[in-house]
Amino acid sequence: MWSYRLVAPYTFERQEVSEPSPESLADGQVLLDFLAAGICGSDLPGFRGTQGKLPGDTGCCAAEMTGFPIHEIVGEVLASRHPDHRPGERVVGWASGFDGLMGRVIADGSGLVPYDPALPPELAVGLRNSGRGVVEFTAYRIRKPPQPDEGLVVKIMAAPPDAMLFSSGLTARNFVDMLTSERALLLAGGAAVVSIGPVTTAALEEVGIAITVEARPTTPRGF
Secondary structure: OEEEEEEEOOEEEEEEOOOOOHHHOOOOEEEEEEEEEEOOOOHHHHHOOOOOOOOOOOOOOOOOOEOOOOOEEEEEEEEEOOOOOOOOOEEEEEOOOOOOOEOEEEEEHHHEEEOOOOOOHHHHHHHHHOOOOOOOOOOOOOOOOOOOOHHHHHHHHHOOOOEEEEOOHHHHHHHHHHHOHHHHHHHHHOOEEEEOOHHHHHHHHHOOOOOOEEOOOOOOOOO
């Protein structure tokens, strides 16, 4: 399996190492297939060659630890001995051994949380690093989506969003219709509201939602 090892300041060396097996997991651990990783500010001293406090950080010019120093990771669960995680689930969080730069990673399941697989892994780890998350609320399909589960609505109302993105006028109208006008306006009033273009902006204003910004250009890329 592929992995990288920090062999000198600012220098990674690719190497092949044995792949960990599901049988090697301890209670509470999960085996992940690497999807993406984030760089944390605490990674930088080790990357520059500064010796840290991890037991294996004993290299001459750098840590020389496989997978070091990456600990912000996104992966797919291949095997689990943690009660909250199942094979096939996508998770984001800590590579608890600070060894996330390899193809298969064993991590403490308590430091990982599942995320919507519709999100690109790079976005999931970026949001996690900034302390944010994403809750998917479907308000647009070719036909109007079914009424949302009340548990999802309660979750959204309990933790109001920082930003709301509307990609069509129908999305705006369905959003209000599905949540009720009172709830929709309460959420929109505390968030940055982004519209993809003038038609969507007009629909939002029609239902009482003021926009914060309109995309320029009015395309998905501008959005």
